[in-house]
Amino acid sequence: MKPLIEAITVSKHYEVQTGGFLRRQSLALRAVDGVDLAIMPGETLGLVGESGCGKSTLGRLLIRLIPTTSGNILFDNADITQLNQKEMRSVRRGMQIVFQDPYGALNPRMTVEDIIMEPLLIHGARADAAARKQVADLLGVVGLPARARERFPHEFSGGQRQRIGIARALVLKPRFVVCDEPVSALDVSVQAQIVNLLGDLQQEFGLTYLFIAHDLGVVKHISTRVAVMYLGKIVEIAEKRALYEAPLHPYTQALIAAVPASHPSQRSRGRRERQRIAGDIPSALHPPSGCRFHTRCPFVMPVCREQAPATTEPRPGHHVACHLNG
Amino acid sequence: MPLLDVQNLTTAFQTQRGEITAVEDISFSLEPGEILGIVGESGSGKSVTALTIMGLLPRPPARIAGGSIRFEGTELTTLSQSRMQGIRGPGIAMVFQEPMTSLNPVFSIGDQLMETIRAHERLPPKALFARAVEMLDRVGIPSASTRMKDYPHQLSGGQRQRVMLAMALVCRPRLLIADEPTTALDVTIQAQILDLILDLRDEFGMAVMIITHNMGVVAETADRVMVMYAGRVVEEAPVTTLFDRPLHPYTRGLLECVPSLTEEMDRLVAIPGTLPEPARRPQGCRFAPRCRYAEPACRAGLPPLESYDPGHSAACIRVPELTRP
Ligand SMILES: Nc1ncnc2c1ncn2[C@@H]1O[C@H](COP(=O)(O)OP(=O)(O)OP(=O)(O)O)[C@@H](O)[C@H]1O
Ligand SMILES: Nc1ncnc2c1ncn2[C@@H]1O[C@H](COP(=O)(O)OP(=O)(O)OP(=O)(O)O)[C@@H](O)[C@H]1O
Ligand code: SF4
Ligand code: SF4
Ligand SMILES: [Mg+2]
Ligand SMILES: [Mg+2]
Numbered sequence: 295m296k297p298l299i300e301a302i303t304v305s306k307h308y309e310v311q312t313g314g315f316l317r318r319q320s321l322a323l324r325a326v327d328g329v330d331l332a333i334m335p336g337e338t339l340g341l342v343g344e345s346g347c348g349k350s351t352l353g354r355l356l357i358r359l360i361p362t363t364s365g366n367i368l369f370d371n372a373d374i375t376q377l378n379q380k381e382m383r384s385v386r387r388g389m390q391i392v393f394q395d396p397y398g399a400l401n402p403r404m405t406v407e408d409i410i411m412e413p414l415l416i417h418g419a420r421a422d423a424a425a426r427k428q429v430a431d432l433l434g435v436v437g438l439p440a441r442a443r444e445r446f447p448h449e450f451s452g453g454q455r456q457r458i459g460i461a462r463a464l465v466l467k468p469r470f471v472v473c474d475e476p477v478s479a480l481d482v483s484v485q486a487q488i489v490n491l492l493g494d495l496q497q498e499f500g501l502t503y504l505f506i507a508h509d510l511g512v513v514k515h516i517s518t519r520v521a522v523m524y525l526g527k528i529v530e531i532a533e534k535r536a537l538y539e540a541p542l543h544p545y546t547q548a549l550i551a552a553v554p555a556s557h558p559s560q561r562s563r564g565r566r567e568r569q570r571i572a573g574d575i576p577s578a579l580h581p582p583s584g585c586r587f588h589t590r591c592p593f594v595m596p597v598c599r600e601q602a603p604a605t606t607e608p609r610p611g612h613h614v615a616c617h618l619n620g
Numbered sequence: 621m622p623l624l625d626v627q628n629l630t631t632a633f634q635t636q637r638g639e640i641t642a643v644e645d646i647s648f649s650l651e652p653g654e655i656l657g658i659v660g661e662s663g664s665g666k667s668v669t670a671l672t673i674m675g676l677l678p679r680p681p682a683r684i685a686g687g688s689i690r691f692e693g694t695e696l697t698t699l700s701q702s703r704m705q706g707i708r709g710p711g712i713a714m715v716f717q718e719p720m721t722s723l724n725p726v727f728s729i730g731d732q733l734m735e736t737i738r739a740h741e742r743l744p745p746k747a748l749f750a751r752a753v754e755m756l757d758r759v760g761i762p763s764a765s766t767r768m769k770d771y772p773h774q775l776s777g778g779q780r781q782r783v784m785l786a787m788a789l790v791c792r793p794r795l796l797i798a799d800e801p802t803t804a805l806d807v808t809i810q811a812q813i814l815d816l817i818l819d820l821r822d823e824f825g826m827a828v829m830i831i832t833h834n835m836g837v838v839a840e841t842a843d844r845v846m847v848m849y850a851g852r853v854v855e856e857a858p859v860t861t862l863f864d865r866p867l868h869p870y871t872r873g874l875l876e877c878v879p880s881l882t883e884e885m886d887r888l889v890a891i892p893g894t895l896p897e898p899a900r901r902p903q904g905c906r907f908a909p910r911c912r913y914a915e916p917a918c919r920a921g922l923p924p925l926e927s928y929d930p931g932h933s934a935a936c937i938r939v940p941e942l943t944r945p
Contacts, residue, residue: 345777481662486877
């Protein structure tokens with residue numbers, strides 16, 4: 295099977311001004327740095343990592359919401375990094391995004407119907423009976439009442455707003471949807487509703503997802519495979535069971551060890567002592583030399599400070615970038 | 621005598637559309653050194669409970685419509701502002717949900733820490749500085765003495781939360797109220813902060829009220845748990861009992877809907893619907909519109925909080941039949 299979407303050594307560098315008035319200098323912030331990734335049709339690739347590691351940037355790059363600094367992105371085997379605006383337009387229909395913030399992502403002055411219909415109009419459809427029928431059908435699909443049509447976003451709860459955002463992303467019948475923390479802002483009870491909905495929609499429409507989230511439990515539930523990101527790089531990627539049951543990268547091990555217990559008898563205070571990682575994620579402006587995780591890694595070796603580890607495949611389908619697995 | 625004893629507390633707000641009760645008839649107590657977890661969905665009244673205890677809600681629009689709050693035997697609901705000031709800090713300290721709103725951006729963290737100490741203790745400048753550095757060091761800020769000069773914006777989110785903890789702990793409070801102390805943080809940092817709170821509890825013997833919507837945080841830290849729904853307590857139990865034998869359908873729902881790292885399920889068990897706003901609460905049991913066990917009798921009146929085992933109570937009229945083996 296060929297991947298639906300593929301990233302080949304993709305990078306995104308932002309120019310950032312630093313220093314005071316006199317020592318102002320421009321630095322390249324490597325938000326995404328040489329990432330290789332392939333997502334198969336119909337699968338959900340989970341993407342986890344600490345705040346600022348580049349998850350949203352990578353998601354936006356894959357659907358070309360933002361341009362790459364270097365590298366290529368293939369959608370259905372066609373390179374989309376070089377397309378002009380007009381060519382991009384027809385490809386864009388196939389790739390959509392659902393955002394984290396159900397409050398900020400919807401225009402407060404538009405009715406729900408207009409919000410969901412807007413992408414259709416942008417792609418040349420007319421606001422006719424057929425378009426309205428499509429919106430009405432979608433409202434049903436995402437579990438909103440038909441009368442939601444003429445209401446405004448502020449009249450809905452967070453979970454309902456997220457349903458509106460999902461309907462909007464689906465109206466163009468995309469094949470690939472980037473879900474950028476779609477449930478992070480929701481209460482756990484409502485979070486479960488939306489996770490179930492995303493699963494149902496995937497079955498019904500054969501969708502392929504990149505699912506970005508902080509919550510490792512939710513990611514495990516919804517994903518086929520999971521990728522772990524640290525300071526702009528993918529450090530490990532594997533089928534979900536392999537990743538959670540036998541993580542190879544020390545960072546992945548630390549992330550999993552940090553997840554709070556699901557029962558008081560499994561309190562991790564003692565268990566964590568061994569795998570605890572100290573401190574915060576370093577600044578992406580000044581990433582550590584060699585392996586970027588070396589400043590926090592409990593297994594750091596001299597070579598880690600000098601050389602960036604190459605990505606290896608110690609087991610079929612299980613990729614990791616760490617000198618311990620070289 | 622318990623350290624904190626809250627009885628039948630009701631807090632209301634005047635709003636443009638009339639008065640709403642954010643917290644209604646809640647009772648609980650805390651022993652020295654004990655950790656009480658308070659869980660519930662957004663809007664269930666967790667922060668209002670905390671802020672009422674701290675005496676930090678402006679009145680009006682807030683009003684304590686009933687009940688009492690006793691801290692070490694002193695009634696707080698009728699205490700003057702100046703005497704309340706003396707309790708905040710060495711008696712009860714709080715870490716707020718939004719770290720940036722409670723750190724002043726124009727003062728260095730060292731100045732803010734020293735100011736907090738100065739408000740309650742007279743210390744020579746050197747000792748004052750040393751005490752602040754010691755506290756920063758204790759909460760895990762690296763090279764604390766040089767970081768004293770830093771401003772809040774120079775810190776990462778995790779470091780800011782640590783500084784907030786340092787500010788709360790610098791007067792060695794007997795009760796720490798931590799309102800979602802880790803919600804905005806990554807799991808790695810969350811684990812560090814929770815360990816820190818537990819360490820400090822062991823070291824200073826302070827009691828902790830930890831407010832969260834994350835059942836994992838409760839499982840990691842609490843001795844006892846209170847579950848809130850739409851302003852009321854729906855269940856209270858020792859932590860292991862709550863996880864093993866939850867009685868209220870809402871508590872069961874909360875425990876079921878979180879995907880676990882160890883078990884796999886085809887679908888998550890979601891609770892349908894959403895929490896009602898205070899002005900639109902249903903008649904009778906407030907959870908009834910979302911409850912899979914609801915029956916007409918549930919809508920007849922508010923289910924009272926009944927005790928089923930020592931220390932284990934729930935507010936659901938169907939507990940006896942639903943828990944029959
Ligand atoms: N437009 C921009 N200009 C400059 N820097 C940016 C820009 N967008 C993102 N960054 C930086 O790029 C890095 C990656 O950001 P990104 O938003 O992709 O992280 P993330 O993993 O999605 O984090 P979070 O979990 O907080 O959403 C961060 O250091 C961020 O500050
Ligand atoms: N100053 C206020 N005026 C009017 N209503 C208020 C005020 N503060 C809180 N409320 C209402 O009281 C209820 C309880 O709010 P509270 O902040 O205690 O919820 P919470 O459980 O802490 O939620 P979250 O998890 O979102 O922090 C909510 O319905 C809220 O809208
Ligand atoms: S390469 Fe070295 S520092 Fe990096 S994760 Fe592996 S052992 Fe740790
Ligand atoms: S009283 Fe009735 S509606 Fe309320 S929780 Fe119990 S069974 Fe459900
Ligand atoms: Mg992001
Ligand atoms: Mg709150």
